[in-house]
Amino acid sequence: MNSKKITGRSLQALDRITGNGSRQLARLTSRRSFLTRLGTMITGAAVLPLLPVSRAFSAEPVEELGDPQSCDYWRYCALGGTLCSCCGGTHNSCPPGAEPSPITWVGTCRNPVDDRDYLISYNDCCGKSLCNRCWCGNSERERPVYFPSKSNSVLWCFGTESRAYHCTVAVVLGEASKQD
Amino acid sequence: MPLKAVILLLSVAGAAYASPKSDFLLHCGGCHQPNGTGAPPNVPTLVGSLGRIAASAEGRDYLARVPGAAQAPLTDDELAAVLNWILKEFNNDTLPASFKPLKGREVGKSRARVLADPLKMRNELWPGDPDY
Secondary structure (H helix, E strand, O other): OOHHHHHHHHHHHHHHHHHHHHHHHHHHOOHHHHHHHHHHHHHHHHHHHHOHHHHEOOOOOOOOOOOOOOOOOHHHHHOEEEEHHHOOOEOOEOOOOOEEOOOOEEEEEEEOOOOEEEEEEEEEEEOOOOOOOOEEEOOOOOOOOOOHHHOOOOOOOOOOOOOOEEEEEEEEEEEOOOOO | OOHHHHHHHHHHHHHHHOOHHHHHHHHOHHHHOOOOOOEOOOEOOOOOOHHHHOOOHHHHHHHHHOHHHHOOOOOHHHHHHHHHHHHHHHHOOOOOOOOOOOOHHHHHHHHOOOOOOHHHHHHHHOOOOOOO
16 A cells, blocks of 8 residues: 555545534534524623623722721711712622723721721712712811812712713722832 | 921821822822823823833923822922832833932922923923823
């Protein structure tokens, strides 16, 4: 048997395997199932922004006590607005359908658990009408007249698709005295 | 205790309390984001081209004259530390090898002349800068 014959038989076998595989794939799948999967992917992509992943902020390694639905909660020491934790979100994530504003103001609050100061970012959640529950008006270290950037009365819905204010979250950025 | 000594003690205690990163997050991070990327076009990024800007005398001057920097409730030394931290942390790749950290005295002179229109100056000094 020469090498040409061996190559020819190998190619025939390869042809047979590929042909059988293609036919089997065609039997098991259809244009309809392809469209079904495509539809699922498109729907999934549309629903993805509603998942908590895009509304929540990074992990916050801090020990704390208190009720995030109460204005007395330690993180809210300079929060002016309504609490997202009463509006379908949490103290650090926006409710479904609301978009967190990337631009915000940052203050400090003392955590009663360890008696240390933490940097708190007050992000507004935007794109839905006002959530009229759990109003909170604390203003520790707020200096609106001298430093407009340190005002909790400013509408911080900048950089979001809609400027409609819904509620506010309080995200811990880190300990104020322990950053490198 | 004389009043001056009390004020000095208070200012020393205040300066020792916060680190440059802490001051950055407290006074700059709200708009420029904790990672410095900003929210273009409303808020310019602090990541990338500031190293090139800091390479010239005008650029060093500019960094401390931008209203957000010049008017931050920080001492000259604290502001210099924050600016140096931003340059090292977010712009190390574009910072020239010959870069000398900003000093409080230099920053103090610059911030006394706060810029009314920083974007205009930035466009004049670094036309076509992709990062602002």
